[in-house]
Every structure is written in C-alpha cells, then in structure tokens.
Amino acid sequence: MVNIGFQIVHFVITILFFIFLVATNAVIMVYLERKVMALMQDRVGPKHYGPFGSLQSTYDVLKLLLKEIVRSRETDNAIFMLAPMIFFAPVLTAFVMLPFSPFMTTSALGTGILLYVALSSLDVIGVFMAGWGSNSKYSLIGGLRSTAQMISYELPLLLSLVGVVMLTSFVSHNGIGSISFTDIINAQMHPWWLWFVLLQPLGLIIYYTCGLAETNRAPFDLPEAESELVAGYLTEYSGMQWAMFFLGEYGNMLIVSSVATALFLGGWSGPGADLAFWHAHVTANPGGIFSVADLIFNVIAVFWFLVKVYALQGIFIWVRTTLPRLRADQLMQYAWLILIPMTLLNILVTAVLLLAVPQPYTLWVTGGVNFLLLIGYIILLTRAIGASPKGTLPPWVEARKRAARTGLGAPGLPKPPAASLPPGEPEPAASR
Amino acid sequence: MLAGQIAFYVLAAAAIGSGIGVIAFRNAVYSALSLIVNLFCLALFFLMLNAIFLATVQVLVYAGAIMVLFLFVVTMLSPENDESLPTPDRLGLWQRGAAVGLGIILAGAIGYIVVGQAALHPDAVATGAQDLASQISRNGNTEAFGQALFHGFLFPFEVTSVILVAAIVGAVVLGRRTSSREGE
Numbered sequence: 001m002v003n004i005g006f007q008i009v010h011f012v013i014t015i016l017f018f019i020f021l022v023a024t025n026a027v028i029m030v031y032l033e034r035k036v037m038a039l040m041q042d043r044v045g046p047k048h049y050g051p052f053g054s055l056q057s058t059y060d061v062l063k064l065l066l067k068e069i070v071r072s073r074e075t076d077n078a079i080f081m082l083a084p085m086i087f088f089a090p091v092l093t094a095f096v097m098l099p100f101s102p103f104m105t106t107s108a109l110g111t112g113i114l115l116y117v118a119l120s121s122l123d124v125i126g127v128f129m130a131g132w133g134s135n136s137k138y139s140l141i142g143g144l145r146s147t148a149q150m151i152s153y154e155l156p157l158l159l160s161l162v163g164v165v166m167l168t169s170f171v172s173h174n175g176i177g178s179i180s181f182t183d184i185i186n187a188q189m190h191p192w193w194l195w196f197v198l199l200q201p202l203g204l205i206i207y208y209t210c211g212l213a214e215t216n217r218a219p220f221d222l223p224e225a226e227s228e229l230v231a232g233y234l235t236e237y238s239g240m241q242w243a244m245f246f247l248g249e250y251g252n253m254l255i256v257s258s259v260a261t262a263l264f265l266g267g268w269s270g271p272g273a274d275l276a277f278w279h280a281h282v283t284a285n286p287g288g289i290f291s292v293a294d295l296i297f298n299v300i301a302v303f304w305f306l307v308k309v310y311a312l313q314g315i316f317i318w319v320r321t322t323l324p325r326l327r328a329d330q331l332m333q334y335a336w337l338i339l340i341p342m343t344l345l346n347i348l349v350t351a352v353l354l355l356a357v358p359q360p361y362t363l364w365v366t367g368g369v370n371f372l373l374l375i376g377y378i379i380l381l382t383r384a385i386g387a388s389p390k391g392t393l394p395p396w397v398e399a400r401k402r403a404a405r406t407g408l409g410a411p412g413l414p415k416p417p418a419a420s421l422p423p424g425e426p427e428p429a430a431s432r
Numbered sequence: 433m434l435a436g437q438i439a440f441y442v443l444a445a446a447a448i449g450s451g452i453g454v455i456a457f458r459n460a461v462y463s464a465l466s467l468i469v470n471l472f473c474l475a476l477f478f479l480m481l482n483a484i485f486l487a488t489v490q491v492l493v494y495a496g497a498i499m500v501l502f503l504f505v506v507t508m509l510s511p512e513n514d515e516s517l518p519t520p521d522r523l524g525l526w527q528r529g530a531a532v533g534l535g536i537i538l539a540g541a542i543g544y545i546v547v548g549q550a551a552l553h554p555d556a557v558a559t560g561a562q563d564l565a566s567q568i569s570r571n572g573n574t575e576a577f578g579q580a581l582f583h584g585f586l587f588p589f590e591v592t593s594v595i596l597v598a599a600i601v602g603a604v605v606l607g608r609r610t611s612s613r614e615g616e
Contacts, residue, residue, distance in 0.1 A: 004435060079461075079465070111484055111485050111488040111573070111574055114485075114488045114489065114492055115488045117492055117496075118488050118489075118491040118492035118495075118496055119491075121491075121492060121495075121496025121497055121500065122491065122495065122496055124496070124500045125465075125468060125496075125499070125500065125503070128500065128503050128504075128507075129465070132461055132507060140507070144504065144507060144508075147500060147503070147504050148504065150500075151497065151500055151501065151504070154496075154497065176575055178574075178575075179574060180574075
C-alpha cells in the first residue's frame with residue numbers, strides 16, 4: 001500500500017508541475033510573441049502594465065478567468081463542452097515522455113516518439129469536436145480544415161524522425177536503435193556536440209515545418225484564419241474554454257520545440273553539462289538524495305535544454321511575422337507532393353549510406369549528403385512556390401495579353417487602373 | 433492486485449458502454465466518437481498487460497489516424513440524411529438472418545476460446561511466455577517487438593504490406609476520374 005500511496009503522490013505532483021509549466025510558458029510566450037512581433041513590425045507593442053508591458057499577459061489571463069462563458073443555444077452541448085478538455089488532455093500527457101535533464105524525467109518510456117505522435121493525433125479529435133459541436137458554419141469549416149491539415153502533416157512528421165532512429169542504431173554499441181527520448185539524447189553525447197542536426201538537417205527542417213502545421217501556427221493557420229473564418233473552430237468559444245484551446249496550442253508549441261531539441265539538438269548537452277566532471281571536482285556531499293555535484297549538473301542541463309527550446313519557439317514567432325498564409329490547395333500539395341517524397345528519399349538515402357559506406361567515413365558522408373539533400377529541397381521549394389517575383393505580372397496585364405493573343409476581347413474584364421501605367425511607357429514585356 | 437482489478441472492471445464497463453454506444457446512437461458522429469472511446473479503452477487494456485508498444489500503436493493508428501478519417505468522411509457525407517443507405521428499420525429479412533447467424537458463430541468462437549483455454553498445451557504456453565518475457569527484460573518492449581516482427585515474422589509482414597499496396601492501388605483505380613468526365 002505504501003507503494004501505491006507513493007505513486008499517487010508522484011502522479012499528483014507531476015500533473016501539477018506540468019499544468020504550471022504549460023500555463024507559465026503560455027504567459028511568457030504570449031508576451032514574447034507580442035513584443036517580438038512588435039519589434040519586427042516596427043511597433044511598440046504592449047507597454048502600459050508593468051515594466052516594458054511585461055504584466056500585460058498576466059492581466060489577460062485574469063480577464064479570461066473572470067469572463068462569463070457564453071454559449072449559443074444551438075450548440076451540441078456534450079461535444080461542445082468536452083472538446084476543450086479533449087484538446088488539452090493529450091498536451092498534458094505528452095509531457096511525461098520529455099526528459100528535461102537526466103534526472104528530471106517522469107518515466108523512461110520505451111516508445112517515446114510513437115507516443116508523441118499518437119497523442120498529437122488525438123489532438124485532432126478535440127479540434128474536430130469543437131468544429132462540429134459549435135453548430136456554426138465558420139466553426140465547421142475551420143474544424144474540417146484543421147482535421148485535413150493535421151492528418152496530412154502527421155505522415156511527414158513521423159517519417160522525418162525515422163532518420164534519427166536509424167542513426168541511433170548506428171551510433172549505439174549493440175546495434176539496436178531506440179525510439180525513447182532519453183536514449184536518443186544519450187546517443188548524441190559522444191562527443192557532446194555530435195547533435196543529429198549535423199547529420200540530419202533536412203529531418204529537422206521538415207520536422208519543424210510539420211510541427212508548425214500540427215500546432216496550427218502561421219503560415220499554416222488556415223483553420224483559424226481570421227480574415228475569412230472569424231476564428232475557425234474557436235469562433236463560438238469564450239472565457240476559460242477558449243483559454244484552454246490557447247493553453248493547448250502554446251503547450252503544443254512547447255512540446256514540438258522540446259521534441260526537436262531532444263531529437264536534433266542534443267537535448268541537455270552543452271558546455272558544462274558533464275556529470276563526470278562535476279563529480280570529480282565537487283566532492284562536498286551533505287547527504288540526502290542529491291549530491292551537490294548532481295544538483296549543479298542538473299541546473300546546467302535544464303538551462304541548456306530551456307535555452308534551445310526557447311530559441312526554437314522564437315523561430316515560431318519569427319516565421320509567423322515573416323511568411324504569408326498558405327492557400328488550402330497549396331497546403332495540401334506541399335504536404336503530399338513535396339514533404340512526403342522528400343522524407344521517403346531521406347530515409348532511403350540515409351539507410352543506404354549507413355549500410356554501404358565503410359566505418360570511419362560513415363557519419364561524415366551521411367551528414368554531407370544530407371546537407372546536399374537540404375539544398376536540393378530548398379531549391380525545389382523556391383521553384384514550387386514561386387518565391388521569386390521575377391517574371392510575375394499583375395493579373396490585369398496577364399488578362400490583356402491573353403485577350404490579345406486569342407484575339408478575343410474579354411468582355412467582363414475591369415479596365416486597368418489608369419494611374420498604374422504611366423503615359424508613354426510601353427506595356428511591361430513578359431520576361432518569362 | 434486489487435487496484436489492477438478495479439481498473440480492469442472500470443475499463444471493461446467503459447469499453448462495453450462505448451461499444452453499445454457505437455450501434456445505439458442515431459447520430460453518426462456520436463457513433464464514431466464512441467468508437468474512438470472504445471478503441472482507446474482497448475489501448476488501455478494493452479497498457480494493463482504491460483504491452484506499451486501495442487498500446488501506443490493502437491492509439492496512433494486506430495484512435496488517432498483511422499478514426500479521424502472516419503469522422504472526416506461522416507461529416508462530409510452526413511449519412512443520416514441519405515435515404516439510400518440501410519438503417520436498422522430498412523434492413524431486409526435475409527440481413528437480419530445473416531446478422532443472427534454470424535452473431536451466434538462469434539459468440540460460440542469466443543466461448544470456445546474462453547472455456548477451452550485450459551485445453552491448450554500448458555507447457556507450450558508457459559515456455560512461449562517465458563521466452564518472450566526474457567527477451568523483453570533483456571532488450572525492452574519495443575525492441576522485442578521489432579525483433580519478433582523483422583526476424584520471426586518477416587514473411588507475413590511483407591505479405592501484409594503487399595496486400596495493403598494492392599488495396600491502395602485498387603482505391604486509386606476506383607477513385608480515379610475518367611478523362612471524358614473531367615474534360616482534360
């Protein structure tokens with residue numbers, strides 16, 4: 001019975017810790033997002049409450065807690081009420097497999113990566129229920145868009161992590177790979193800078209892109225596109241229910257960043273995070289469970305982990321301010337025609353190289369070829385999305401040229417704005 | 433032991449309740465959501481048997497991916513408004529007869545396994561379980577599963593993948609628009 005009592009205490013402490021972690025992270029991220037976006041858009045951002053406006057998100061949370069929960073009469077009550085909980089529960093659960101430092105793990109789960117993907121696929125059900133249960137057109141369209149998007153991007157997300165698993169089987173001593181986060185971080189420790197991003201940069205880029213899509217962040221924020229869908233599946237929610245969706249979204253960002261940190265950026269490794277070094281130099285041991293050396297090591301390890309996680313979350317904000325939103329068909333084509341073939345190619349190439357290249361050169365060749373693949377991917381991407389403005393013309397010029405070519409007048413065509421073509425200047429020629 | 437038993441009965445009640453919900457709800461979305469609960473309960477049963485890999489895959493494949501597709505299709509087609517689809521009051525006599533017959537066969541098979549479990553060769557069961565347990569304690573759950581899949585059962589695994597590819601090709605052929613209707 002003592003054992004069960006201990007387990008219950010352990011469980012309660014863990015859950016409380018994660019709830020506070022998610023909530024604190026959300027408050028910090030909301031503030032950072034506003035400030036960084038303001039910086040990038042040449043604005044001031046929040047500035048009234050607290051020094052540099054740092055209490056703004058605290059006031060926001062208070063407002064949300066005090067707000068009345070408004071519900072429309074036509075909602076499907078059970079589904080509508082359950083949806084925020086079902087969205088939020090997998091986010092909390094996903095933290096059990098994240099190792100913040102060698103001693104700060106809740107369980108050394110053997111199925112880390114798969115469990116993460118499984119839980120992120122459960123999130124979709126919450127979004128779908130919100131869209132369906134609201135019984136409103138905007139919500140339904142947003143929910144369906146989100147479902148389609150999350151199903152599509154789950155595949156390349158999982159496939160992009162296979163390369164890392166294959167690398168662990170090569171690096172580990174007994175030749176058996178692992179999908180547990182702790183094992184994968186440990187595989188990147190010899191030497192401590194051998195992070196898998198050096199061997200799988202393409203994997204990290206694709207994983208991060210899919211992470212953006214899974215968390216419904218810009219440029220993949222079609223499900224809650226405010227200019228066309230009000231707020232997507234969130235339209236009918238208010239107060240704390242709405243806040244739970246947002247807590248879940250920011251928790252998802254934290255999880256995506258933590259997983260990227262653990263799998264590609266070496267987890268807690270960094271200068272000073274060396275247990276043997278501290279054991280050798282700090283001998284003071286006041287007794288108890290932790291020695292001083294363990295404590296110092298843990299603080300440094302958690303520090304490095306959090307630095308990497310927040311750097312990645314900063315990239316989330318940066319991407320949001322930089323890129324415009326994708327169209328629905330572009331979104332799907334990007335997942336199915338570019339990301340999935342690229343991840344499959346990555347798996348094939350990595351497997352062949354790991355098996356074929358002789359021992360001392362294996363990692364060098366694998367990493368080099370993966371960087372070449374990354375460059376190829378970027379070139380493909382610029383071709384596919386037409387990022388270059390070269391050769392593009394305004395629509396009315398295209399229409400006029402088409403009319404001239406076919407010899408047909410375009411009857412319904414609006415007249416070109418006179419001001420945009422200065423008199424005397426020849427019509428812009430097609431450079432395509 | 434007691435905690436395990438309580439957990440089992442709670443889970444069993446949830447699984448049976450959601451299973452009844454799948455066929456009892458008139459609303460197709462409710463049925464699909466009940467099926468998700470049911471499949472999730474199955475994953476928790478796997479977890480109680482210490483098969484964490486199977487539990488994870490159950491959630492990933494069934495409760496996550498496949499059921500989300502179900503929900504998607506149910507919402508797009510809204511079958512409760514479609515008069516051409518069979519509902520319980522539009523079933524024919526032979527369908528009811530076939531359902532009763534298949535149900536009797538299923539109940540008989542389950543009863544045979546439950547009652548006749550003792551008749552299985554006890555030594556073979558014990559050695560097989562011990563073999564597996566030692567492998568799991570040596571390498572871990574996931575690794576033991578991988579060893580079994582890619583060393584012991586590689587041929588059935590490959591045959592399954594060929595069948596799945598055939599199904600995908602069939603779906604593409606059936607779902608392809610013909611050029612005459614598309615216009616280009």
